[in-house]
Amino acid sequence: MDIESDKLPLTPGKIHPRSNEEAFAKMMNPKYRLSRRRQQGTSGGKCFVYVFLFIVLLAAAALIFSIAVLRVERPHVKLTSISVSRLSYIAASPVYTFNASLSVLLAIDNNNFGRYRFEESRATISYDNWTIGGGRIFGDRARAREVDRFNISMDVKSVDGLSSNQNFSSELNSGTVNLNSYAELNGRVRIMKIVNKLKKTVMNCTMSLHLQTRQVHNLICF
Known part of the structure; x- marks a missing residue:
């Protein structure tokens, strides 16, 4: 018997898309893009709140300083x-x-x-x-x-x-x-x-x- 005739043909393996192609496909997905917009909006809102709170605290400190220290009373x-x-x-x-x-x-x-x-x-x-x-x-x-x-x-x-x-x-x-x-x-x-x-x-x-x-x-x- 011919030895080579007994070998079974190899089944071709599955071809997976490359990682960059997967990432691109994911970015083009409408659901993914909507989720990213929401995340960016939440992050930007938090940053604005932190800046606003810092300005408020700074103004309060300046007001307290002007009232308590810089206020002039009659001796x-x-x-x-x-x-x-x-x-x-x-x-x-x-x-x-x-x-x-x-x-x-x-x-x-x-x-x-x-x-x-x-x-x-x-x-x-x-x-x-x-x-x-x-x-x-x-x-x-x-x-x-x-x-x-x-x-x-x-x-x-x-x-x-x-x-x-x-x-x-x-x-x-x-x-x-x-x-x-x-x-x-x-x-x-x-x-x-x-x-x-x-x-x-x-x-x-x-x-x-x-x-x-x-x-x-x-x-x-x-």
Whole structure:
């Protein structure tokens, strides 16, 4: 028997499309293209949302910074203590007069995030709208977020017109004289070289001067 005649013919194998042809056919499929569009649209939408959220957070941070840090408030000024270094008075009709030297501690409460540099000014002492004395406030600066204190010397001398004032003569006889103190400060608040704003602050104080004890009581500033 012929050996070669016993061999069976080989069956041709199946031919598979190449990978690039499969990919091209897949891309041309309408369902695949629709799915890709949806995926791209979802990805682009997420990117837009992230950018939008970042802008919102950045704007919120800038707003908080401007409100909390860059906002400028009026510093508060008040007298915290007064000591009498010299006092003399006469309470005998028809002469009613008194002279005094006061050592005053002036406090400036600067609640801003920048220093407050104020100009030279003057604090006055008055009785019943009569200015009877005062002292010089030297120009200086108050630190940021601090309460700085400054020493002031005031001289008080009653004027001639007060001798005929019944309230004044009555208070001298009682041993207690009610006084007022007033001051205005003009200055600028500087914050981080960004803000440079002019601010004016006003001080009004009332007090009672006890002539015999040479002490000041009921000191109230507003």
